[in-house]
Amino acid sequence: MKKESEHVALARKYRPQVFDEVLGQPSVSVTLKNALASGRLHHAYLFTGPRGVGKTTMARILAKALNCEKGPTPLPCGTCDACREIAASRCLDVLEMDAASHTGVDNVRQVIIDTVSLAPSRDRYKVFIIDEAHMLSTQAFNALLKTIEEPPPHVVFILATTEAVKIPATIASRCQRFRFRPVPAELLARHLVLLAGKEGLHVEPGALELLSRSAEGSLRDAVSLLDQCGSAGGEAVTEALVRDLFGFVPQDMLLGVLKAILAKDERGLAGWIPALYAEGIEPAQLLRDLRSACEVLYLQALGLETTADPGLRLLEGSAEQFSFLLRRLDKALGELRFGDSPRLTLELGLFDCLGSAADLGAWVKRLEELERRLGPDSPKASRGEGEGKAVPPASRPAADVAHPQGGEEPDGAAAQAWQSAIAALREEKAALAATLEQARLAVVRGAWTVTFARPFDRDSAERGRALIEAKLASTWGKSVHLEFFVGQNGHRPADELVDPVVTSSPAAQAGTWKDAAEASPAVEPPAGFSKAQHVLGGKVRIVKKPAP
Ligand SMILES: Nc1ncnc2c1ncn2[C@@H]1O[C@H](COP(=O)(O)OP(=O)(O)OP(=O)(O)O)[C@@H](O)[C@H]1O
Ligand SMILES: [Mg+2]
Numbered sequence: 192m193k194k195e196s197e198h199v200a201l202a203r204k205y206r207p208q209v210f211d212e213v214l215g216q217p218s219v220s221v222t223l224k225n226a227l228a229s230g231r232l233h234h235a236y237l238f239t240g241p242r243g244v245g246k247t248t249m250a251r252i253l254a255k256a257l258n259c260e261k262g263p264t265p266l267p268c269g270t271c272d273a274c275r276e277i278a279a280s281r282c283l284d285v286l287e288m289d290a291a292s293h294t295g296v297d298n299v300r301q302v303i304i305d306t307v308s309l310a311p312s313r314d315r316y317k318v319f320i321i322d323e324a325h326m327l328s329t330q331a332f333n334a335l336l337k338t339i340e341e342p343p344p345h346v347v348f349i350l351a352t353t354e355a356v357k358i359p360a361t362i363a364s365r366c367q368r369f370r371f372r373p374v375p376a377e378l379l380a381r382h383l384v385l386l387a388g389k390e391g392l393h394v395e396p397g398a399l400e401l402l403s404r405s406a407e408g409s410l411r412d413a414v415s416l417l418d419q420c421g422s423a424g425g426e427a428v429t430e431a432l433v434r435d436l437f438g439f440v441p442q443d444m445l446l447g448v449l450k451a452i453l454a455k456d457e458r459g460l461a462g463w464i465p466a467l468y469a470e471g472i473e474p475a476q477l478l479r480d481l482r483s484a485c486e487v488l489y490l491q492a493l494g495l496e497t498t499a500d501p502g503l504r505l506l507e508g509s510a511e512q513f514s515f516l517l518r519r520l521d522k523a524l525g526e527l528r529f530g531d532s533p534r535l536t537l538e539l540g541l542f543d544c545l546g547s548a549a550d551l552g553a554w555v556k557r558l559e560e561l562e563r564r565l566g567p568d569s570p571k572a573s574r575g576e577g578e579g580k581a582v583p584p585a586s587r588p589a590a591d592v593a594h595p596q597g598g599e600e601p602d603g604a605a606a607q608a609w610q611s612a613i614a615a616l617r618e619e620k621a622a623l624a625a626t627l628e629q630a631r632l633a634v635v636r637g638a639w640t641v642t643f644a645r646p647f648d649r650d651s652a653e654r655g656r657a658l659i660e661a662k663l664a665s666t667w668g669k670s671v672h673l674e675f676f677v678g679q680n681g682h683r684p685a686d687e688l689v690d691p692v693v694t695s696s697p698a699a700q701a702g703t704w705k706d707a708a709e710a711s712p713a714v715e716p717p718a719g720f721s722k723a724q725h726v727l728g729g730k731v732r733i734v735k736k737p738a739p
């Protein structure tokens with residue numbers, strides 16, 4: 192392996208030096224070369240596009256083309272003083288300003304305004320390259336405006352940015368704009384093979400596909416990922432190394448999860464979850480990997496692309512199916528950013544991928560199936576033998592709509608009565624009805640609890656209690672006492688979660704379920720439990736397992 196000190200970053204080592212070496216930006220290269228060949232030069236250019244696709248590189252090549260001793264020329268020689276100094280970023284007449292660290296108007300004055308009228312010290316043109324131009328302050332842009340509008344004849348501006356929308360129209364309209372594109376994965380892969388060859392690295396096809404796919408169109412990213420592989424693994428860049436190094440989900444797991452999703456095999460999907468956690472997979476990584484696989488599969492289903500990945504190639508599905516999955520995965524990824532429970536978000540996201548979660552009935556059915564799977568001691572499995580069954584605490588509190596009075600009432604009757612009561616209330620007190628609509632109702636063995644997101648809402652409900660209970664009495668058929676709570680997302684706060692019905696149930700007292708604290712080793716909730724939790728509501732506070 193190379194020593195740290197000798198190692199030059201590959202991205203820097205292989206920075207393109209002439210237009211034709213810049214990959215994936217043909218329209219930019221061709222237009223610039225033509226302009227140079229015909230002498231129709233502009234005095235201000237705006238290079239826009241995603242990061243790592245050659246904007247700065249192209250700006251330096253343009254500077255060389257303008258200032259090369261043999262220039263202006265579409266093919267700078269690369270050997271004259273100007274070419275060499277520009278390539279090394281130490282040419283006095285080519286000033287690079289990183290706007291990200293020099294946002295202020297003073298910097299613009301110092302670097303640009305004050306020097307712009309001075310003649311170039313040696314070269315033909317004074318070239319100002321303003322990188323990350325969108326970072327300039329409004330004042331700085333204003334200061335620049337006049338100069339860009341009427342620069343002295345020997346001055347050329349090149350603004351580069353990843354965020355074109357942040358460039359004021361007054362500036363953008365005075366520049367000739369070039370759009371840089373993300374580099375297609377195939378081209379990235381070909382480039383990596385080339386560099387790997389030069390560096391004496393052997394890259395497995397699977398590794399190559401992963402690297403080029405995860406670079407997401409950025410050549411810089413692709414090259415530096417390869418660089419890291421080289422430093423970590425010596426000469427052989429295997430797929431396993433890449434997965435390990437960058438935390439990708441192992442292929443068999445990814446394929447397993449995808450297969451289960453495509454087959455709508457809930458059981459199979461649930462089966463993968465513990466394995467993924469055991470492997471230490473980050474929820475975000477799994478969702479991203481699934482997303483990128485679905486992207487490939489979507490393009491493949493449309494007939495636009497075929498993947499080199501033999502595993503993926505075998506997965507069958509329609510374009511609609513994959514676009515549905517992409518939307519679901521995107522949603523889950525978005526939620527991950529805000530949620531405080533990544534695993535819950537992941538599991539919900541995965542199960543969401545199986546299909547519509549819109550109707551509660553389907554969820555309840557799934558939930559029952561899930562509970563049945565939790566084992567023979569599962570409370571639902573032996574339901575119907577009367578009252579007093581111990582119930583896993585994590586699933587019990589704040590049940591959305593459980594069965595009042597031990598399951599005598601039809602499913603959802605309480606919910607229906609509640610909704611009708613709210614509807615009746617709406618006639619008289621619309622605001623109160625709206626507040627209740629936002630709240631979460633739980634009915635557990637005859638105890639009715641209503642949980643509000645904000646104390647303010649609870650207080651208004653408290654003020655309207657008599658009215659609410661009266662409406663409910665008439666829709667439910669008997670009088671009901673409501674308990675009001677405040678909790679996050681409409682859940683009761685953790686310290687209020689202990690349900691008196693549960694703790695006083697005979698089986699619970701007999702110790703059918705043990706506290707995780709006493710049980711050793713500590714138990715994890717069973718796979719898929721978070722989904723049950725989602726359906727039922729509530730938070731996991733303690734995990735208990737059946738006593739041996
Ligand atoms: N189109 C390309 N062809 C060949 N190599 C490229 C290309 N784009 C980027 N690279 C490689 O990535 C490195 C960085 O590219 P460059 O600085 O030009 O990207 P950029 O578009 O300016 O990115 P940023 O927006 O992050 O500044 C280069 O040194 C080069 O090795
Ligand atoms: Mg750049």
Ligand SMILES: [Zn+2]
Nearest residue numbers: 259268271274
């Ligand atoms: Zn030259």
